[in-house]
Each structure stands twice: as C-alpha cells, then as structure tokens.
Amino acid sequence: MLNYLKELCAINGTSGDETAVRNYLQEKIQNFPHILEMRTDALGNLLVHKKGKHFPKHTVLIGAHMDEVGLIVTGFRPDGRIVLDTVGGIDPDVVIGRAVQVPNVGIGVVGSVPVHNLSPKQRDEKPTKKDLVLDIGARSKEDAQKLVHYGDSVYYYSEWTELGGNKVASKAIDDRFGCACMLKMLEGEIPFDTWFAFFVQEEIGLRGSKPASFAVNPDFAIILETTTAADLDGVKGDGAVCRLGGGAVVSFMDRATIYDKELFRMAFEEAEKLNIPCQTKTRIAGGNDAGSVHVSRDGVRTMAISIPCRYLHSPFTVAQISDMEQSYLLAEKMLFKIHEL
Amino acid sequence: MTDVTLKKMLYTLCVVKGISGDETKASEMALSFLKNYCSNAHISHGNVMGTMGNSNENAPHVLLDAHIDQVGLIVTSITDDGFVTVGNIGGLDRRIFPDQHVKLHGTKTIDGIISTLPPHLSNGEEQVQRIEQVRIDTGYSADELKKILHIGDSVTFCGVYAEMMGGKITAPALDDRCGVASILYALDLLQDEEIPCKVTALFSTQEEVGERGARIGCFSANPDIALAVDVSFAGDGSDGTGIMGKGAMIGFSPSLSRKISRDLVKCADENNIPYQYEVMNGTTGTNADQFSTCREGVRACTVSIPLDYMHTPVEVIDIEDVKNTGLLLANYLRGCREC
Structure with a gap:
C-alpha cells in the first residue's frame, strides 16, 4: 500500500484535472482479478465493481477522492x-x-x-x-x-520525505491515501461484491461523489480519508482533535455529516477485537465526501475511516505509516461486518 | 569556461550547505574550485583565500570578494513533545515559513517540516509567527531526537536547483554563491594571462550576520582596492533595482570609491560589457562597508548581480549576469595598472 501511496502522491491531479491519477488507477486495476466492471462517468469519477467470494447482502460503496488541492x-x-x-x-x-x-x-x-x-x-x-x-x-x-x-x-513541489517515528511527508496524501487503500483491496480477494468509487472534485465542495453515489445507489458507504491532526508542540487534550500514532480516526460527526451510530460503534468494537488502536475526533471539524454520499437518493448509511494528518492541504502533509496500516485493516474488517447488519 | 561548466559549478556551489558560522562544507567546495587558479589557495579562519597575478611589490593589489555563507536557522532547543525551536541566522522572511521543508544538520542530517497551526488553533490570528514561536516537526520523539540533534546545530531550507525560461536559474543560496561563481569565472578567463595587478580572491564567512569574515579577510590580504561581488534586488530598474539580464550593477555611493565606480563603468564601456548603475545613499549593506574602513582605508566598490526573491529558498538569477559580472571583473583586472 505504501508503494501505491508514494506513486500516487507523485502524480499531479487537482480538482477538475484528475486524469493522470485516474489513468494510473485504471492501469493498475485492469490487471487485478475479478473486476466485473470499470467505467468513468461524465465528471471523471472512476467506478469499479469487483466480485467477492459471496453474493452481497447489501450494496456497499467504498470511496476516496482522486483530486488534491x-x-x-x-x-x-x-x-x-x-x-x-x-x-x-x-x-x-x-x-x-x-x-x-x-x-x-x-x-x-x-x-x-x-x-x-x-x-x-x-x-x-x-x-x-x-x-x-x-x-x-x-x-x-x-x-x-x-x-x-x-x-x-x-x-x-514536494518530494516524498521520510521523517522520524515511522512518519512520512508529501503533498496529496489527502486523499491518495484513500486511493492507495482501495487499490490494495482491489488487488486481492474481497468477501462480497463491492463498488469502489474514486471521486473527482472533493476539494471544491464534495462534488464528484454526488453523481457517483447516485449511480452506484449503495445501501452502505465507507469513505476512506485523511483528517486534521493538531497534535503539535504543546497542544494538550481535545485541541489536538486526533493524534498521529493513535490509529484510524472514526468520526461521529463533522461539519458535513452526522455519521451512522451503529457503524461508528461497530468500528470501535472491531478495532478492539483486531487489537489495533482507533480514535475519534475531539472537535466537530472538517468534512469529506460522506457529506454528499449519505444524503444521496433516499439516504445511505455512511461511515468514514481516516488517517490523522498534520498540515493538510500543504506541500508537506505529515502522516504515520502505522495509522495507514491500521486504517486499512479496519476498513477491510468493516467491509465484511457490514454484511452482518 | 563553457556555459555548461559554469552552470555545473554554480549548481555544485549552491547545493552545499553553509549557514553563517558553519560554512565549512561550502568553503571546502569553493576552495576546490579556487585551487584551479590560485596554487596557494587555503582556508584561514573560515575564509577561503588565494592569490594570483603580478607578484611585483609595486603592482596594485585588488581584492575580489564574495561571501560564502547563506541565511538559515540554528537549533535553540528541543521541546518535551519533540519539536525543535530555532533562532534565525541572517534576515529571514517568517511569512514564508509555514510548511517549509528543512534539513537539520545534527550527528546525521534529518528532514523536518516547519509546523503550522490548523485554523481552530490559530484562532483566525493574522499575525505571522515570531521566531520564538516557530517549531520544526521531525517526526521523532524528544528522546530519539536528542540523540541526533543538539542545540547550536544548523538548519537549512530545502530549495531546488532548476533552469527556468530564458537562462534564469533558481536555487537556494544563490546569495552569494553566484558571486563566488562570477569571481571564479573571471579567474578562469585570466588564467593564462599576465595581468598588471596582484589579485586576492576572498570567499568570506558571516556576511549575513554582519560582514565579519570580510573584516578579518581584508585585514589579512591588505589590498589597495576591494570589490564586493554580491547580489542586489532585481526589479524594473526604476527604483534602484537592477534589471535581470542587463549585466552587473556597478555601485555608486558616498561610502564607495567614486574613482573605482567610474573605472568600472569606463572598463565596461570600452569592452562593450553590459552593466547598470546601483546608486545608494550611504553604506551598502555589503562587505564593501568593511573594506572601505579596513586598516588605513581601502578603495572599495560593489559589483552586484540582480537577484529575485532574496533570502528565500527560491532565489532567481540570470546566468548571463553571472557571466557578464565575471567578464567585467576580468577586464577591470586586465587594465588595473595603478591605484
């Protein structure tokens, strides 16, 4: 996954100009097994339907945005x-x-x-x-x-830079992390048939995810994202919002969405079973494609799994590799557990 | 020297680090180039010095100076949370600090990012952070970091060396490595010639913190004439700035020798070398201020290369100006028979 992320961060693609990112993804995905369908819509969203081991009980969409600021x-x-x-x-x-x-x-x-x-x-x-x-x-x-x-x-202009403490710095980690995570899921076996949506135009108002979620018409959605961590020098308590090294961030609410309560609780239970850390945001801040997905058509039960990042929307966003790995594990588990609901 | 060789030399000079007081790597690089022209080149108290030309005692003695140091930061502490506090070395623009990529030169060189506050913590504050508020994020914990980094270690900004449109070049530390390059370019032009004067090349330390290397370097060389080859502000030429690509800016100022200023203009005119004027109203903010009052007084002048975005990691110059500055210096030395 880290290798995908590194390659994806090096590609340039701002909102409305995501072609190079989409081309990279298509090139990878076309060689992956059990791809039922891959198509690009009018806005440039890349929608991929992958076959799982079992017939799905629900239509599930996993989404991340391709664009960067x-x-x-x-x-x-x-x-x-x-x-x-x-x-x-x-x-x-x-x-x-x-x-x-x-x-x-x-x-x-x-x-x-x-x-x-x-x-x-x-x-x-x-x-x-x-x-x-x-x-x-x-x-x-x-x-x-x-x-x-x-x-x-x-x-x-920023080169992929390795910092101390298992951390990396680069542009575009928001949200190539989500894209890299989805690539890793797509390359292997998945439990149930699932839609993977790579959105355009998140950064200018959660726009690509509107037609994409309309088209997929899911029952459940998992958004893979990045979120602001302010665990900076001298910042104590809730002001940090979330912390690098604290594992996946699962929010109960941000400025665009009040998340599905059952999925929120389930994420923490599953993280505990997996013995991986999981945290929530201690401030109601930010927003992501969940904001448009959860109100798509007649409503979608939605959760977001994010990695904590320092200095989002900057040439050098800093993130921790362990958080990425744990977020992936949690997303993979939730993809399975949703079908028990 | 071909353009390719010149650019390669400039690149090599710009990528080595040498903030004021910690110039060793940059000085050693400059020394390796100077040795090609001055067999006695050496480093003395950090300054790179070497002589060439007429060794006759009565020959005029010209000092060509460019400073070797660059602006940067210095580690002042490591906080309990593992962030680095810094002081500034030279005049820096704190407005450009947020999220800059820096290198911290401890027992090994590590990467750091200058910390920025997200909106909910900056409280909409519109003030730029004071230097004592600045924090560098290296990713390490305090305990890990203290094994690598120590108070007093140097921090440099990362820039990229790149050729731009129309012969322009961006790189960190062009102030004043492009001055060093222009002097080396001049010495290269003169290397097989007999010139009427004695020349000392000086690549001086600590200009950015108060022209200190120049003071001792000039005393040591004891020249008759001293030229400070530095950079100056690029612009449209209407307000004391220099137009990029129009050649060296020859200084005129109450603190400079009017004779040398005029001699430089005359030399440029006679040899069809492009130049422009840089008129100042007092001291010059360059090493020339030290030269003029050195020992019993030295006839000093400035020769400046127009540069954009001074003291940022993305300084920009025109390579033609470096060449024309070198050409002016070489021709001045060819004609310098008396002082």
Missing part, C-alpha cells in the same frame, strides 16, 4: 509573471517562497517581496491570495503564454 492560472502580467488562484482550501503562506510544478514548463517559483524591503508591520502580516504570483523566468506576457495557458493547473 492545487493552483490555477488566472492571468498574466506584462512582465511575464503569472497570476494564480487556489483550487481547494489553501493558505497562501504555504505557497509563497517555494518552488511549484508547472506542467509543460517544469519548475517555477512563487516568490515574495524580499524581507529587506518590507516594513516591520508588513513582516508580520500574513500573505494573501494577491501574493500568489508565479515566475517561470518569462520576461513578457507573450513569452509566458508560449508555455502556459489560462486555466492550467499548477502543483506543489
């Missing part, structure tokens, strides 16, 4: 610099002062006014979207437009 070209300046806007929730201070990937160009930089030329007040003011100006080396608008076009996607 990124940047989009909105304009050109006479001096050759390129104006960017954010795609998804990005704080401009994790973009300025670093290199970015510009398709068709290679490396560009989002610079900043040199600190020497800022007033003491300006030095303490957070950058805003106005500061998101890309430099590819072009000296004129015409120069820049030879290689870059309106609407082009621009991506974080």
